[in-house]
Amino acid sequence: MYKGIEASRGIGIGSICLIVERDLSFESKHIDDTDAEKARFNSAIEAFKAETAEMAENIRKNIGPKEAEIMEGHLAMINDPTMAGEMTKMIEAGQCAEAAVTAVCDMFIGMFSKMEDDMMRQRASDISDIKVSLLKILLGVEDVDISKVAPGTVLVAHDLTPSMTSQIVKENVVGIITEVGGKTSHSAILARALEIPAVLSVPGITELVKDKDTAIVDGTEGDVYINPDGDVVSKYVIKREEFIRAQAELKNFFGKETVTADGDRVELFCNIGTPKDAKKAIECDGEGIGLFRSEFLFMDKPHLPTEDEQFEAYKEAVETMNGKTVIIRTLDIGGDKDIPYLGLEKEENPFLGYRAVRYCLANKDIYKTQLRGLLRASAFGKVKIMVPLVTCVDEVRAVKALVEECKQELKAEGIKYDENIEVGCMVETAAASLIADLLAKEADFFSIGTNDLTQYTMSVDRGNANVAYLYSAFQPAVLRSIKNIIEAGNKAGIPVGMCGEAAADPLMIPLLMSFGLDEYSVNPVLVLTARSIISKWTKAEADALAEKALSLATEAEVVALLKESAK
Amino acid sequence: MVSKVVKVTNEQGMHMRPATVFSAAVTPFESDVKIGFNGMQYDGKSVMMLMAACIKCGAEIEIICNGSDEEAALAKAVELVESGLGD
Numbered sequence: 001m002y003k004g005i006e007a008s009r010g011i012g013i014g015s016i017c018l019i020v021e022r023d024l025s026f027e028s029k030h031i032d033d034t035d036a037e038k039a040r041f042n043s044a045i046e047a048f049k050a051e052t053a054e055m056a057e058n059i060r061k062n063i064g065p066k067e068a069e070i071m072e073g074h075l076a077m078i079n080d081p082t083m084a085g086e087m088t089k090m091i092e093a094g095q096c097a098e099a100a101v102t103a104v105c106d107m108f109i110g111m112f113s114k115m116e117d118d119m120m121r122q123r124a125s126d127i128s129d130i131k132v133s134l135l136k137i138l139l140g141v142e143d144v145d146i147s148k149v150a151p152g153t154v155l156v157a158h159d160l161t162p163s164m165t166s167q168i169v170k171e172n173v174v175g176i177i178t179e180v181g182g183k184t185s186h187s188a189i190l191a192r193a194l195e196i197p198a199v200l201s202v203p204g205i206t207e208l209v210k211d212k213d214t215a216i217v218d219g220t221e222g223d224v225y226i227n228p229d230g231d232v233v234s235k236y237v238i239k240r241e242e243f244i245r246a247q248a249e250l251k252n253f254f255g256k257e258t259v260t261a262d263g264d265r266v267e268l269f270c271n272i273g274t275p276k277d278a279k280k281a282i283e284c285d286g287e288g289i290g291l292f293r294s295e296f297l298f299m300d301k302p303h304l305p306t307e308d309e310q311f312e313a314y315k316e317a318v319e320t321m322n323g324k325t326v327i328i329r330t331l332d333i334g335g336d337k338d339i340p341y342l343g344l345e346k347e348e349n350p351f352l353g354y355r356a357v358r359y360c361l362a363n364k365d366i367y368k369t370q371l372r373g374l375l376r377a378s379a380f381g382k383v384k385i386m387v388p389l390v391t392c393v394d395e396v397r398a399v400k401a402l403v404e405e406c407k408q409e410l411k412a413e414g415i416k417y418d419e420n421i422e423v424g425c426m427v428e429t430a431a432a433s434l435i436a437d438l439l440a441k442e443a444d445f446f447s448i449g450t451n452d453l454t455q456y457t458m459s460v461d462r463g464n465a466n467v468a469y470l471y472s473a474f475q476p477a478v479l480r481s482i483k484n485i486i487e488a489g490n491k492a493g494i495p496v497g498m499c500g501e502a503a504a505d506p507l508m509i510p511l512l513m514s515f516g517l518d519e520y521s522v523n524p525v526l527v528l529t530a531r532s533i534i535s536k537w538t539k540a541e542a543d544a545l546a547e548k549a550l551s552l553a554t555e556a557e558v559v560a561l562l563k564e565s566a567k
Numbered sequence: 568m569v570s571k572v573v574k575v576t577n578e579q580g581m582h583m584r585p586a587t588v589f590s591a592a593v594t595p596f597e598s599d600v601k602i603g604f605n606g607m608q609y610d611g612k613s614v615m616m617l618m619a620a621c622i623k624c625g626a627e628i629e630i631i632c633n634g635s636d637e638e639a640a641l642a643k644a645v646e647l648v649e650s651g652l653g654d
Binding site: 051069073077080081082108111112115117118119123274300301350482 | 578579580587604612613614615616620621
């Protein structure tokens with residue numbers, strides 16, 4: 001078995017088509033007739049543009065407009081004066097076209113590959129693609145025609161260029177293996193868009209295989225088998241069927257309501273970090289936003305965002321969600337999230353220090369700017385304000401008073417906002433959990449942040465490898481805390497959500513259902529998975545499991561029970 | 568020669584798309600358009616050089632135009648950057 005990077009999920013079993021690198025070596029020679037060489041170069045450029053435009057069109061039609069941007073980028077680059085222009089200059093000085101193309105492309109590859117920025121480094125591979133395509137045209141080298149491979153083919157190549165990928169016929173290619181590339185490379189993006197299992201960066205794979213070898217590509221785990229035993233093949237045939245069934249089953253949940261096996265409705269929201277992510281939430285069939293982290297507005301800029309900047313960002317998310325709930329968490333800085341221009345002092349215990357609502361209430365001007373931005377956005381949809389790191393009732397009251405103050409100001413200025421905007425709190429500290437009944441009288445809703453709740457309840461820094469083993473939401477202490485919070489909210493008649501990672505955990509979901517959670521907020525890509533898990537449990541089954549789980553004394557016992565009972 | 572310092576405000580900085588938008592908009596001008604950043608000058612009509620400059624969101628850049636239509640070129644360039652480069 002060979003290990004690589006899992007780049008596109010699924011299992012592919014098939015016969016290998018090895019894409020051999022073409023020999024693109026050439027002899028550099030001095031050119032006397034530079035006009036003729038320029039003409040040869042220009043016709044190669046024209047051929048390249050025509051070829052690239054056609055591929056872009058192919059990808060747009062067969063895969064999607066976003067993926068076609070890669071090829072459009074190649075066109076923009078070759079049209080750049082510093083690309084073809086520099087090459088022409090070198091030809092005029094007597095270099096052959098091949099040498100000019102190589103020199104200019106290599107210069108840019110060198111420049112981009114040294115950059116820290118991941119997206120910029122990706123440009124180096126774009127230019128490398130351009131170089132190879134131009135050299136092939138100049139040298140008259142033909143590519144393997146990938147569009148003609150037989151059904152059941154596993155493509156093996158050093159690298160899969162976008163030009164190769166654009167020729168892939170989805171029905172015929174069952175897997176992709178390459179020697180280079182990572183999860184964000186073009187090959188990975190295109191493989192995922194085509195839903196073809198892919199394992200990238202398998203060292204030396206082109207040397208290890210020959211045409212017609214049998215290969216298994218496990219794009220979920222990143223494993224590759226070449227000419228495997230019958231046992232392995234049968235194991236993977238089963239795995240492949242299971243994967244296909246699970247995928248099909250998940251797709252069935254798209255556009256459906258989120259209901260338990262009893263038919264009880266719960267809400268399934270998404271966690272997002274920027275207004276643009278709201279589109280993703282919609283694409284993934286999220287029913288609202290359960291956590292919109294507002295920190296990006298403060299971290300991406302060298303200064304505090306203005307009220308207008310904040311308003312525009314919140315409004316964009318709210319309008320994208322088109323009437324669905326958007327819960328926006330107010331500034332949650334401090335702890336591990338530093339904003340340099342605020343000049344916060346280094347603290348001995350940042351997680352126990354000056355952060356989140358504590359900072360905001362001490363800097364009312366900054367906080368009011370945000371609250372006004374939020375209130376103004378509330379005129380465009382359903383906005384709820386969520387206060388992070390609450391530890392006592394006074395904090396909720398203080399925030400509500402500030403919200404009231406902002407409302408009066410806006411009213412006096414004749415600016416619209418939602419008069420009935422809800423203000424809720426994150427319940428993510430041991431203190432808030434213990435007084436959940438008191439907080440429930442003040443807050444309009446709760447949202448449990450399991451990451452911080454686990455950290456504070458267990459008194460554990462999950463970044464510290466020596467103690468990270470204690471960091472688990474399945475610790476009996478954390479489970480009791482979650483149960484207490486949800487019950488307090490239910491009793492007071494306010495909705496309780498959860499926006500930590502645990503809300504999408506298949507092992508945690510039945511417990512949350514039993515405790516009475518109203519709203520699950522998950523990463524957009526996990527919406528369908530969570531909906532599927534929720535649909536499998538009845539309240540009675542979940543209650544029976546929760547009762548057993550809560551009677552157990554250790555985390556290991558709890559996890560073992562939940563795994564054994566998982567559906 | 569005319570010039571102005573502006574702040575790049577689009578989220579992604581001078582990536583592929585913003586760089587393409589910028590160079591396409593200033594190319595029709597006869598004037599040279601240069602971007603001064605980090606002590607270097609880059610050709611504003613070149614997507615490649617704009618990207619190579621590695622200009623991030625929040626960076627302050629100097630737009631320098633030189634030629635017969637330098638005022639118009641500068642006005643256009645400044646407006647583009649301030650409006651977020653089509654992002």
